[in-house]
Amino acid sequence: MTDDMVRERAEAYLQLLRERGCRLTEQRRIIIETLLENAEASVSVRDLAAKVHEKDASVGFATVYRTLLILEEMDILHQTNLGEGFSRFVLSEKGVHVHVRCRVCGAVTRLEQEDAKEKILEEWVAEKGFSLVPQSVQLAGICEECRRAGRREEDPSPGPAFCDRAGPMRPFCRRRRFRGEFA
Amino acid sequence: MTDDMVRERAEAYLQLLRERGCRLTEQRRIIIETLLENAEASVSVRDLAAKVHEKDASVGFATVYRTLLILEEMDILHQTNLGEGFSRFVLSEKGVHVHVRCRVCGAVTRLEQEDAKEKILEEWVAEKGFSLVPQSVQLAGICEECRRAGRREEDPSPGPAFCDRAGPMRPFCRRRRFRGEFA
DNA sequence: GTCACTGCAAACAATTTGCATGTAA
DNA sequence: TTACATGCAAATTGTTTGCAGTGAC
Numbered sequence: 456m457t458d459d460m461v462r463e464r465a466e467a468y469l470q471l472l473r474e475r476g477c478r479l480t481e482q483r484r485i486i487i488e489t490l491l492e493n494a495e496a497s498v499s500v501r502d503l504a505a506k507v508h509e510k511d512a513s514v515g516f517a518t519v520y521r522t523l524l525i526l527e528e529m530d531i532l533h534q535t536n537l538g539e540g541f542s543r544f545v546l547s548e549k550g551v552h553v554h555v556r557c558r559v560c561g562a563v564t565r566l567e568q569e570d571a572k573e574k575i576l577e578e579w580v581a582e583k584g585f586s587l588v589p590q591s592v593q594l595a596g597i598c599e600e601c602r603r604a605g606r607r608e609e610d611p612s613p614g615p616a617f618c619d620r621a622g623p624m625r626p627f628c629r630r631r632r633f634r635g636e637f638a
Numbered sequence: 639m640t641d642d643m644v645r646e647r648a649e650a651y652l653q654l655l656r657e658r659g660c661r662l663t664e665q666r667r668i669i670i671e672t673l674l675e676n677a678e679a680s681v682s683v684r685d686l687a688a689k690v691h692e693k694d695a696s697v698g699f700a701t702v703y704r705t706l707l708i709l710e711e712m713d714i715l716h717q718t719n720l721g722e723g724f725s726r727f728v729l730s731e732k733g734v735h736v737h738v739r740c741r742v743c744g745a746v747t748r749l750e751q752e753d754a755k756e757k758i759l760e761e762w763v764a765e766k767g768f769s770l771v772p773q774s775v776q777l778a779g780i781c782e783e784c785r786r787a788g789r790r791e792e793d794p795s796p797g798p799a800f801c802d803r804a805g806p807m808r809p810f811c812r813r814r815r816f817r818g819e820f821a
Numbered sequence: 822g823t824c825a826c827t828g829c830a831a832a833c834a835a836t837t838t839g840c841a842t843g844t845a846a
Numbered sequence: 847t848t849a850c851a852t853g854c855a856a857a858t859t860g861t862t863t864g865c866a867g868t869g870a871c
């Protein structure tokens with residue numbers, strides 16, 4: 456997305472905020488633009504705040520959180536949770552997103568033809584009388600590379616389970632700590 | 639599931655633990671049995687610990703966590719996160735589960751014919767070279783009842799967004815706080 | 822007798838909130 | 847001028863860990 460596109464779309468979102476009765480502040484503008492600049496990926500609050508800080512170091516963490524929650528409330532963002540220990544936000548662009556995450560290396564890929572997939576998911580939940588809402592669906596798998604390399608989910612670690620003396624930390628305590636970059 | 643079935647399956651899981659080199663403790667037995675008694679639903683650590691406490695109040699929170707993490711590591715459990723602010727565990731029974739959660743009332747329903755759905759999900763991730771692993775997939779929707787009642791996602795709250803003076807708490811701050819029982 | 826396991830309390834990390842102050846409208 | 851928004855720091859909450867003691871094998 457070009458800088459101009461970012462500015463344009465940011466302006467559109469800011470208008471939505473205004474229509475909702477919110478005030479247009481410099482902070483919100485920066486946060487929304489930063490979000491748009493990272494639109495391909497889902498961002499953690501931590502990462503987003505860091506990027507926002509590069510532009511204006513005075514913006515507080517709480518403001519980032521508050522802004523994201525408003526945007527989620529307005530369905531401009533989706534909040535997702537991959538079990539990393541924190542949540543991520545994605546621009547919703549009205550619709551359903553489907554991602555796969557590799558359980559071994561943590562890589563995340565977004566699937567194609569989301570419209571078709573959305574239709575199928577719609578049918579599934581309809582079986583139980585539900586209607587589907589815009590959201591970001593997360594699937595877990597193992598990516599080609601890891602499968603080829605024979606890497607399994609963080610070593611089955613056949614030994615017993617304890618948490619202290621022997622070594623710095625159990626592998627499965629670490630599992631939820633993935634902090635990598637996102638595709 | 640009858641008491642006998644619970645005991646039998648618990649025994650089976652305990653054997654798996656033993657084979658893995660873990661010790662069989664009374665705490666682990668209680669935790670696994672309690673898990674099986676609540677096998678239809680996904681449980682939060684909070685709820686599970688409460689139920690375990692009814693049987694033996696001396697079992698610590700940390701032990702419950704540690705046991706669940708071992709069971710997850712062994713793929714006996716799946717961990718899922720509905721954005722409630724905490725995670726839930728479900729018995730995996732080898733395979734893929736699909737749940738829908740109502741964004742309005744929080745009700746969770748498990749979908750039928752999970753084998754067929756698993757096949758489809760398998761194809762989807764295969765498009766990107768991934769293989770699917772046992773997991774619990776969460777979809778968001780709005781249930782029949784809420785749709786009929788015309789209830790929308792926690793009131794669009796058209797007003798501006800602030801966090802303090804006016805009232806105890808913003809609606810969307812509460813959204814992640816659902817603590818209801820699970821279907 | 823060993824060494825994994827437990828309970829407890831302290832440590833952590835993500836997220837929320839209260840409050841004094843700033844600022845858009 | 848009015849009240850929403852911000853920044854900061856403190857509070858909350860889910861989760862993890864260190865440690866000393868316990869108990870499975």
